[in-house]
Amino acid sequence: MTAPQGGKVVEVRGVRYSAGSRLIFDGLDLTVERGSITAILGPSGTGKTTLLRLLTGQIRPEAGSVRVLDQEVETLPRRELFALRRRMGMLFQNGALLTDLNVFENVAFPVREHARLPEPVLRRLVLMKLEAVGLRGAAELMPQELSGGMARRVALARAIVMDPEVLIYDEPFVGLDPVSMGFIVRLIHRLNDALGITSIVVTHDVQEVGGIADYSYLLAGGRAVAQGTTPQLQASQEPAVRQFMQGSSEGPVAFHYPAPVYAQQLLDATDLPAGRKP
Amino acid sequence: MKAALQRVGAVTLFLLRLLAVCPAALRRPGPVIRQVYNTGARSLIIIMLCGLVVGMIMGLAFSDMLARFGSESALGVAAGLALLKEMGPVITALLFAGRAGTSLASEIGLMRATDQLTAMQVMAVDPLRAVVAPRFLGGLIAMPLLVAVFDIMGIFGTQLIGVSVMGVDAGTFWSQMQNQVGLDDVGEGVIKSLVFGFACTLMAVFEGFHAEPTAEGVGLATTRTVIVSSVLVLIFDYMLTAAFL
Numbered sequence: 001m002t003a004p005q006g007g008k009v010v011e012v013r014g015v016r017y018s019a020g021s022r023l024i025f026d027g028l029d030l031t032v033e034r035g036s037i038t039a040i041l042g043p044s045g046t047g048k049t050t051l052l053r054l055l056t057g058q059i060r061p062e063a064g065s066v067r068v069l070d071q072e073v074e075t076l077p078r079r080e081l082f083a084l085r086r087r088m089g090m091l092f093q094n095g096a097l098l099t100d101l102n103v104f105e106n107v108a109f110p111v112r113e114h115a116r117l118p119e120p121v122l123r124r125l126v127l128m129k130l131e132a133v134g135l136r137g138a139a140e141l142m143p144q145e146l147s148g149g150m151a152r153r154v155a156l157a158r159a160i161v162m163d164p165e166v167l168i169y170d171e172p173f174v175g176l177d178p179v180s181m182g183f184i185v186r187l188i189h190r191l192n193d194a195l196g197i198t199s200i201v202v203t204h205d206v207q208e209v210g211g212i213a214d215y216s217y218l219l220a221g222g223r224a225v226a227q228g229t230t231p232q233l234q235a236s237q238e239p240a241v242r243q244f245m246q247g248s249s250e251g252p253v254a255f256h257y258p259a260p261v262y263a264q265q266l267l268d269a270t271d272l273p274a275g276r277k278p
Numbered sequence: 279m280k281a282a283l284q285r286v287g288a289v290t291l292f293l294l295r296l297l298a299v300c301p302a303a304l305r306r307p308g309p310v311i312r313q314v315y316n317t318g319a320r321s322l323i324i325i326m327l328c329g330l331v332v333g334m335i336m337g338l339a340f341s342d343m344l345a346r347f348g349s350e351s352a353l354g355v356a357a358g359l360a361l362l363k364e365m366g367p368v369i370t371a372l373l374f375a376g377r378a379g380t381s382l383a384s385e386i387g388l389m390r391a392t393d394q395l396t397a398m399q400v401m402a403v404d405p406l407r408a409v410v411a412p413r414f415l416g417g418l419i420a421m422p423l424l425v426a427v428f429d430i431m432g433i434f435g436t437q438l439i440g441v442s443v444m445g446v447d448a449g450t451f452w453s454q455m456q457n458q459v460g461l462d463d464v465g466e467g468v469i470k471s472l473v474f475g476f477a478c479t480l481m482a483v484f485e486g487f488h489a490e491p492t493a494e495g496v497g498l499a500t501t502r503t504v505i506v507s508s509v510l511v512l513i514f515d516y517m518l519t520a521a522f523l
Contacts, residue, residue, distance in 0.1 A: 056400050085402035096397035099389070110401045113408070158401075 007034040008067075009166055009198045010055060015064035017050060024050050026222040028064070032166075032215075037192050037199040039209040041233075042219035043244065048202040049093075051219070052170055055200070056090060057081045069165060086114060089164035089197075093171040095151035097143040097158075103130070104139040107158045114162065129157040133187065149180030156184070160191060166198045167191065173205040185212060206245055210234075218244060292484050295406060296414060303411035313416025317378040317479075318423055324377055325370060329428035332365060333357070333435020340436070341444035353446045354455035357436040362459065362467040363522075366429040368515050371474035374421060375507035379482035382413050383503040386486030387496035395487075410483045417482070421475025422468055429467065466522045473514050478507040 010032035017025045024047040032038045042048050053059045054066050060074040067073070071084055097106050107126045111117060117125070130136040133153040143151060152172065159167060172184050189212045192199045203209050209216070210230040218226040218233065218241055226233060226241045234245055259265070303310065340356050386409060389395050395405040433455075440446045482503045489499035 058396065058399060082402040082404075085400055088400070090397070090400045092393050092397055094393060096393035098394055098397075099392070100385075110403070113401070113403045162401075 008032065009034045009069060010038075010200065011065075011067040012051075012054070013065050013067075015054065015061040015066060017047075017054065017059070017061045019050070023222055025061070028219075028223055030217050030224050030227070032198060032200055034198055035192070035196050036214040037188065037201060037212050039213035039216040040200065040202045040219060041204065041206060041209070041216055041244065043204060046219045047222070048204075048219060049170060052090070052168055052200075052202055055168065056085060056088065086162060087164055088166045088168065089159035089162065090168045091152065091156050091159045091170060091172055093174060095143070095148075095155035097146075097151055097155055099143050101143075102139070103135065103141050103143070103146070103154050106143065106154060107161050110158065110162050125161065126157075129161045130154075132160070133157045134183065149176050152176070152184070153180070153187075156187065160195075160197075163195070164197065166200065169199065169201045169203070171203055171205075172201060173203060173208050181208060185209075188212060206247075220244070288488075289480070289484055292487070293480060296411060296480075296483070299404060299407040299411050300415060302407050303415060306412075309408070309412035310415045310419070313412045314419050315416075317374075317382065317413070317417045318420030321374060321377045321420070321424060322427065324373060325424050325428050326431050328369060328373055329366075329431030330435040332369060332428075333361070333432035333437075334439045335435075336360065336365075336432070337436040337439030337444065341440050341446060350444070350446050351450045351454060353436065353440045353444075354451040354453075355458040357433060357440070358455040358459040359463060361429050361432040361436075362463050363470075364515070364519070366425050366432060367467055367470035367474055368511060370425045370428045370471065371421070371478055371511040372508055374417075374424060374475070375478045375482070375504050375511070378417060378420070379478050379503045379507050380500045382417065382479070382482040383486035383489070384496055384500045386410065386413070386483060387489030387491075387499045390487070390489055391491040391493075391496060406487075410487055414479050414483050417479030418472070418475050421478070422471040425467065425471035466518070470515065470518050473518065474511050477510045477514060481507045481510065 008031050010030070012028055012030045015025050015028040016023075028051070030040075040048055040051060050059070054061060055068055055073065057073045057076065065072055065074065069084060069087055071080070073081070073084070076084060097103075098109060101109065104126055107129055108122055111122055111125065127136055127139070130139055133156050135150060135153055135157065138146065138150065138154070143154070146154065156172075169188065172188070173181050176184065185208055188199055188201065191197050192212075201209050201213065213230055215229060216227065216233055217224045220240050226236055226238055228236070233241055236242065236245070336357050337353070340353050340360075341350060344350050344352055344356065386395075389405075389409060395409065398405045398408060437448070437451060441448045441451055485499040485503045485506070489495045
């Protein structure tokens with residue numbers, strides 16, 4: 001585990017954001033130290049992906065501030081926002097590879113867009129990144145020919161091809177077989193260690209990320225309800241933290257969507273969804 | 279009514295944003311050329327086949343009609359004018375909306391549904407410039423070329439049936455056409471093809487870009503592309519025909 005090298009890469013202060021009538025964040029605070037691996041934990045629907053969209057400036061908070069690499073994301077003009085994004089990399093949950101380009105061209109895409117490299121140099125750079133994720137041999141394949149795990153590794157090669165300062169992972173472990181999962185975990189660690197990339201891992205996979213995260217935040221109810229190192233979170237007596245760390249459906253974080261009383265609804269034959277009344 | 283006006287406003291704003299990034303897209307000709315191939319070359323077979331059949335139908339129908347006035351010799355002029363000024367641009371545009379328009383709308387809509395457009399934004403790449411503009415320009419370039427192919431095949435089809443089957447004299451057919459069909463008639467067809475290409479491609483990329491990121495949303499965007507493009511082509515055709523009179 002790399003010791004943080006000091007300095008804040010991400011600072012989220014008092015962020016409020018709602019999607020339609022649903023309040024996603026209300027007073028969210030969190031900090032990511034330079035060179036660290038920070039895990040953002042939380043059950044589904046707690047706004048983890050929304051947080052990533054706030055960090056990359058795709059959406060703006062209603063209140064509060066989001067600072068990334070010493071810049072206020074929500075007030076940046078478009079040109080400067082794009083300049084900031086060039087210093088960041090993001091791994092999407094489904095890879096989000098460009099389906100009309102092969103693996104090589106997908107990885108080369110950001111370089112072709114932002115730099116004018118001679119073709120032999122570009123080729124070497126792309127092959128190096130593909131080798132790093134173990135897919136140099138798949139350079140000519142199309143995204144449709146890749147398995148889910150392979151697509152995510154190609155997307156990771158694309159995310160690091162511009163040597164970003166911050167790398168954001170959106171649910172990197174979902175749907176992976178154990179071999180791919182172990183590979184991705186080691187790769188996140190290695191990238192962080194060798195290149196000094198600050199990593200933000202958004203996940204609900206406590207076990208996998210627990211081993212590599214320097215610091216973790218647990219999101220629930222629109223706020224960070226707990227934070228600390230993995231041992232600190234595991235030792236926490238906070239009911240919401242215990243519920244999440246132990247994967248229990250009973251606790252302060254509701255598993256069931258609000259509904260009428262179960263028995264009463266089963267007995268009440270006329271209580272059918274709208275438009276299907278007998 | 280309010281919704282319709284809002285839609286017109288949205289399309290106009292989208293067009294202005296699109297035009298602003300077109301020069302940057304033109305500086306990278308590779309993707310534009312690829313899109314000319316995708317929208318143009320891949321529509322060639324259907325355009326050629328339909329052009330030939332439409333021409334053959336005109337050869338039959340016009341020969342019969344003109345024979346009633348004793349003017350079979352005017353077949354070349356009638357077919358030439360009808361194809362160059364009306365049938366060529368209109369039918370090609372309708373086929374283009376169905377073949378290339380739906381393909382563009384569903385492709386861009388699926389790119390949105392699978393986060394590809396978001397991924398581009400996060401990579402500091404404007405999807406309007408990298409995805410939409412090359413497709414828009416590709417369609418714009420491909421359309422007049424397709425109309426020219428349709429016209430050529432149509433005239434060949436008319437000649438095939440009119441001369442070989444219906445017995446119109448080949449020399450008369452070609453000389454009448456050469457004498458009566460002027461450059462301004464060709465120009466009218468070219469302008470129409472440009473306008474129709476613009477309308478069809480714009481609607482396809484607009485609908486695709488604004489599709490709901492769901493299977494239903496992409497389907498709806500594709501359907502809307504065909505309907506709106508077809509209606510626009512017919513309305514613009516009436517307006518342009520009236521303007522050229």
